[in-house]
Amino acid sequence: MNIRLTQDVQQVFAPDGSLSRHIKGYSCRVQQQTMATRVSETLQKGDNLVVEAGTGVGKTYAYLVPALLSGKQVIVSTGSKNLQEQLFFKDLPALLNILGIRPKVALLKGRSNYLCQYLMEKQLSGVEVNDGKILDDLLRIDQWASQTVDGDIGSLYAVPENSPAIPLVVSSKESCIGKACDHYEACFTRKARAKALDAKIIVVNHHLFFADRILKETGFAELLPDSDVVIFDEAHLLPDIAVTYFGQQLSIKSLIRLLERFNELYRTQMADSPQIGAMTARCHTQLLHWQGLLFATEERDWRRLIGDKALMEASWALVSELTAYRTMLLGYLGRNEAFDDGVEKIDGLLSKLTVFIQCDNPDSAYSIDYGYQHLTLRISPIxxxxxxxxxxxxxxSWIFTSATLQINRDLSLFTKAMGLEKANTSILDSPFDYRRQSLFCVPRHLASVTSQERAARQLVEVAVKAINAAKGRTFMLFTSHRMLNLVAVMLQGRIDYPLLVQGQAGKQTLLKKYRQLGNAVLLGTGAFWEGVDVRGKLLSCVIIDKLPFVSPDDNLYKARADGVQREGKDPFMTLSLPQAVIALNQGVGRLIRDEKDRGVLILCDNRIVNRPYGQAFINSLPPMHRTRDLDSAVHFLQTID
Structure with a gap:
């Protein structure tokens, strides 16, 4: 045990320490020092730690410095690609230079972030793509592929990030043929993982971490090493992400791809077995027909569909067809390695499909996600x-940190959700002077409206006054895409500032344009509520349409609510309210990002002041000066220059 670690870490954060000497304008923050000390003690003792660190604490350095000085192998997991890349390309290089050490560090993303050379070659050599735009994008990707060093799609700028061509050529577990692939040695995914296994500090994201852990539990190949320490940043996202990985999901596209693979093997290597070709074509047709029936309903909750007799007959007919297909394929095992691999995969996919259609676990939600041309089936435990x-x-040692973990100054909701029976906990408030720097306004005379259009008109009247006073420089955050679109239309012509609307371009493109313009108004939903850092007067006002309660029609929420009711508890107080408190705190956190920032938060939902549960929101928010007078908020905005 490194008993000097805590002393060394404290020296780094001291007024005359390494950070102060190397970072211009560095200010010694008690909260950051406290967090760094607690992380150090956790690493020394092998304990677990849960710490909420408010905006401005500097939690990234507070856990990276002890991690780097400990000499241990550390996995740092983030909830977003933005933070993952900030850690690897900005924070870690800066700290390594300051501390004068050179441990190996690695960045590892999930499969779908890397180009698959096998799929790229297959797409260009085949005749499957008839869409000219997609083919054009594929050619651009191929040109980039000849230049990229790591195959990371994040550095691909030649095509839009939502191009339908990208899913056709990124790595996936279903399409991977391992050592049988001609590109195995050059494989970008394999090389990234090999580098990670040899590193001292490995930066991943939560999705990859859980996927890897669950693979290990089932005895499959390890992707990440068994490190000494795991640090989760943006830990508030973990409970919902864990639901995804402890449940089951089945992408219909992966099943279609597998059928296409069998068809290709039949045409190229097993043409003497016409039964394979015939049954593959029949399964493919029936699968597309079944998927089409679901697309016609657009119903997300599978439980609502199981009473549809025609759909269920088609569902079980598909299972029967695929079962007969698998039985037929078993008769050809041993002739071809790629074929044998495909048979193993179709067995797993068929099992998932059958379990989903059966829908017999009351402690899980069964949902359907409708994507581009294909859908995904999910079973989520409550x-x-x-x-x-x-x-x-x-x-x-397990360390969990985020700016938003507590409800009413209590971290137990998070620790219970994650099954953490033994963990030290700490809440470190932001060092910012919120009462001086910010104003929180819930305007008076907000009508309680049931019509979205009337609510949108009311919101626009408030927004126009605030936006004009702020000279643009405003985020409007919404709880639904429908309200966002209504307000976007109504704002046209009402303000003289550039209007940026989610959906016009990718998130990073919109943020870059927002910063460049200097006086823009950005309208966004969930993607912009967190992981966005705009400092200074560029963002002077944040307007939130209403408290972010989960929709009561959400099928995972409904399944959880049923479970809570069976325990004799109130679903609203146990589930809905805590989730909304954390979500609101994330949105509010966009406003004040620096000790020099000033700004106004406007919430157009008077339930926070006239409902008893509103106090839970207020207790969990930063201590901003509060007002019900919109004119006071307008005046505050006019003083920001």
Whole structure:
């Protein structure tokens, strides 16, 4: 045990320490020092730690410095690609230079972030793509592929980030043929993972971490090493992400791809077995027909569909057809390695499809996601605490941090959701002077409206006054795409500032344009509520349409609510309210990002002041000066220059 670690870390953060000497304008923050000390002690003792660190604490350096000085192998997991890349390309290089050390560091993303050379070659050599725009994008990707070093799609700028061509050529577990691939040695995914296994600090994201852990639990190949320490930043996202990985999901596209693979093997290597070709074509047709029936309903909750007799007959007919297909394929095992691999995969996919259609677990939600041309089937458990416990090995130090974890100054909701029975906890408030720097306004005379159009008109009247006073420089955050679109139309012609609307371009493109313009108004939903850092007077006003309660029609929420009711508890107080408190805190966190920032938060939902549960929101928000007078908010905005 490195008993000097805490002393060394404290020296780095001291007024005359390494950070102060190397960073211009560095200010020694008590909260940052406290967090760094607690992380150091956790690493020394092998304990677990849960810490909420408010905006401005500097939590990234507070955990990276102890991690780097400990000499241990550390996995740092983030909830967003933005933070993942900031850590690897900005924060880690800066700290390594300041500390004068050179441990190996690696950035590892999930499969779908890397180009697959096998799929790229297959797309260009085949005749499957008839869309001219997609083919043009594929050619651009191929040109980039000849220049890229790591195959990271994040550095691909030649095509739009939502191009339908990208899913056709990124790596996937279903399409991977391993060592049988001609590109195995050059494989970007394999090389990234090999580099990670040899590193001291490995930066990943939560999705990859859980996918890797669950693979290990089932005995498959390890992707990440068994590190000494795991640090989760943006830890508030973990409970919902864990639900995804402890449940089951089936992409219909992966099943279609597998059928296409069998068809290709039949045409190129097994033409003497016409039964394979015939049954593959029949399964492919029936699968597309079944998927089409679901697209016609657009119903997300599978439980609402199981009473549809025609749909269920088609569902079980598909299972029967695929079962007969698998039985037929078993008769050809041993003739071809790629074929044998495909048979193993179709067995797993068929099992998932059957379990989904059966829909017989009352403790899970069964949902359908409608994507581009294909859908995804999901089974989500309503609780994951026990499953998480099985992953948190006692010989590893587990550290969880975020700016938003507590409800009413209590972290137990998070620790219980994650199954953390033994963990030290700490809440470190932001060092910012919120009462001086900010104003929180819930305007008076907001009508309680049931019509979205009337609510939108009311919101626009408030927004126009605030936007003009702020000279643009405003985020409007919405809880629904419908309200966003209504307000976007109504704002046209009402303000003289550039209007940027989510959907016009990718998130990063919109943010870049917002910063460049200097006086823009950005309208966004969930993607812009967190992980966005705009400092200074560029963002002077944040307007939120209403408290972000989850829709009562959300099928995972409904399944969880049923489970809570069976325990004799109130679903609203147990589930809906805590989730909304954390979500609101994330949105509010966009406003004040620096000790020199000033700004106004306007919430157009008077439930926060006239409903008893409103106090839970207020207690969890930063201590901003509060007002009901919109004119006071307008005046405050006019003083920001």
């Amino acid at each position: 609780k994951v605490a026990k499953e998480c416990q099985s992953l948190f090995s006692p010989d590893v």
